[in-house]
Amino acid sequence: MLKVLFSVLTCGILMVYSCSNPDNQAPQSKEKNEIDLSLNQTNFGERTFSAIDLYSTKRITEFILSPDGEWIVYRQSTPSIADNKLYSDLFAVKKDGSETIQLTNDKFSESNLRFSEDGKKLAFISSAEATPQIFVMDFPKGTPKKFTNLEKGVGSFNWVGNPGIFALGSEVKVFKTLSEEYPEYKKANMMIFNDLPIRHWDEWNDEFVSHIFTVPFSGGEPKDIMENEIYESPMKPFGGPEEYDISPDMKEIAYTCKKVSDYATSTNSEIYLYNTEDGTSKNITEGMLGYDKVPKYSPDGKMIAFTSQERPGFESDRIRLMVYNRETAEITEITKTLDQWVEEFVWAPDSKSFYVVAGDSGTEQIYHLNIDGTWKIITEGLHKIGGGLHISNDGKTLFFGKQTFTDPLDIYSMDIESNKITQITNINKELYANIKKVKVETRWFKATDGKPIQAWIIYPPDFDPNKKYPVVTYCQGGPQSMISPNFHYRWNQFLMASQGYIMLAANRRGVPGFGQAWNDAISKDWGGMPMNDLLAATDQFAEEPYVDKDGLSAMGASAGGYAAFWLAGHHQKRFKAFIAHCGVFNLFSKYGSTEELFFPNWEFGGPYWDAKNRPNFEKNSPHNYVQNWDTPILISTGMNDFRVPYTQSLEAFTAARSQNIPAELIVFPNETHFISRPQEFLIWNEQVFKFLDRYCKK
DSSP states (O other), rough: OOEEEEEEEEEEEEEEEEEETTTOOOOOHHEEEEEEEEHOOSSOOOOOOOOHHTTTTEEEEEEEETTSSSEEEEEEEEETTTTTEEEEEEEEEEEEOOOOOOOEOOOSSSSEEEEOOOEEEEEEEESSSSSSSEEEEEEETTEEEEEEOTTTOOOOOEEEEETTTTEOOOOEOOOHHHHHHTTOOOOOOOOOSSSSOOTTTTTOSEEEEEEEEEEEEEOOOOEETTTOOOOOOOOTOOOOOGGGGEOOTEEEEEEOOOOOTTTOOOOEEEEEEETTTOOOOESSTTTTOEEEEEEEEEESSSEEEEEEEOOOTTTTSOOOEEETTTTOHHHHHHTTTTOOOOEEEEOOSSSSEEEEEETTTTTEEEEEEETTTTTTEOOOOOEEEEEEEOOTTOOOOOEEEOOOSSOOEEEEEEEEETTTTEEEEOOHHHTTTTBOOEEEEEEEEEEETSSSEEEEEEEOOTTTSSSSSEEEEEEEEEOOHHHHHSSSSSSSHHHHTTTTTTEEOOOSSSSSOOOOOHHHTTTTTTTTTHHHHHHHHHHTTSSSSSEEEEEEEEEETHHHHHHHHHHHTTTTTOEEEEEESOOOOOOHHHTTOOOHHHHHHHHHSSSSSTTHHHHHHHHHOOGGGGOOOOOEEEEEETTTSSSSHHHHHHHHHHHHTTTTEEEEEETTTOOOOOOOHHHHHHHHHHHHHHHHHHHHHO
């Protein structure tokens, strides 16, 4: 019999539909959460890592180096379970970690940190006003003062010169509103569209788009450098200040924009140069038909570096590093021999080389890349480097974020001459002091065609090889997204292993970090070799004497949710349970309801109504194999997810229950593709492991 549980929270309603689940209990009360939180602060001995610990973890989400190289300013986000949100404040730490100063202490959000050229002032975006605006303070102990007053606020900005100019992103109205079209119908609430896209990621398109403005620090009216254009910069959904830059002489702005008529199906963004003196613009990447992004002027101002993907329509093509010579207008790729994605890069102060972050067989490392194209890896270890890469003005020291499966991101420095790495921050030291660590190892398995598959194995605390353990095969999303030692705040391998499960996370075909050919191998074959890779790794690891073969499960989100749905129809009774969050279930209906059509066009060849593409949809769509489903499945989804609309999860849940397969559905009315709120995550995590325990633990 179907049970329906309603849990009213501070931010909305979470609906948990439980089928054939007599043991299902209501979520923990607020009082229980408060007790758990108090225990976290008590030094009473070692304990296992919990979901409360994860959502008590402070997060460094952004940082910047002062011009003199003496200070690092970082944004620290702190979850509040009681308030069901994250708060952020700014801190400054000496480069050797010897002193830390808190710069802001309020209930607002601060982000997008930028120093003045002389380092005497710090600017950032604050939510203290009704709309986010730029605030400026004397560094390090001044009082922040509002600098901008734009009606739609400021989304991002950069700052060059002394006192210099700001380039900032803010929304402008470019289309008519409904009330302007039909002023006589003042109570009408509706949207009218005549072209794609109609929404993006988690929001519906409206009459506003983001433009880039310039404004002198000395004051004056902001100038729209894209006036009368209907295009946006930075680009949604994740574009920010990295998508534009100001030349050292302040005479030019390089920015990223996709000025095309087929926005939903194209990845043809370009790099444009705007002359701040005469107001003219030019496209320097014309004829380069893939994504061109992230322009950065060289310190000497003679060149612009940017990232580029060569194949049009393919958002997961190899990310190359290009250099544009401002004098000759020549563009050169300097990563021709580097078969990895350039995730982040920074110019060396002499303008002769770069330091870049790129993958390396499941890890992410720093490479030194000369402008002639020669390169070498200068870091090593089972870690993920990223989230900020900076270099001192003397070129002697790098500063970067580093994390592992068990260690949240902290800030580190590296002496370039000696390669010595020093940890600068350790903001969760007290919280993590008594938490049991888990063992992590990298393993290689053999695919059915003999190719090697790298995987991470994360063992439970106090692992005993003489005992039997259930195993979760973790299925990565993306699909083109490498599993690296990432301290993830949703799919946290440390937390999951701490529930008593061995986590098997295999970098199956279709992820970067192992050469572009391995990455390309998933396109048009989602349900083929990539899924075989997951099964091969699972079967081989299951032969270990400490694996309970009756306790195998598989879980994932997005393309990982797709994998869970696919495996449910093909696993031949290997698994005892599946977990799918925001998973792709029906490729046909998803094509008609997602927003960026270039993605399914590349992955499956084009629209499903074209006869030559239809076989790719048919053979790869999990909904065609639900007649083979026979295993309990938990499905969750966010109603504001426009990338993989929640109806995909509803279709899968209907397919399971219509066949009398035990299933649970968790719907988040206010969430998107991700679970971002603490209370929702805590309940989801509890539901997931109660479900897995029921079917996978003896």
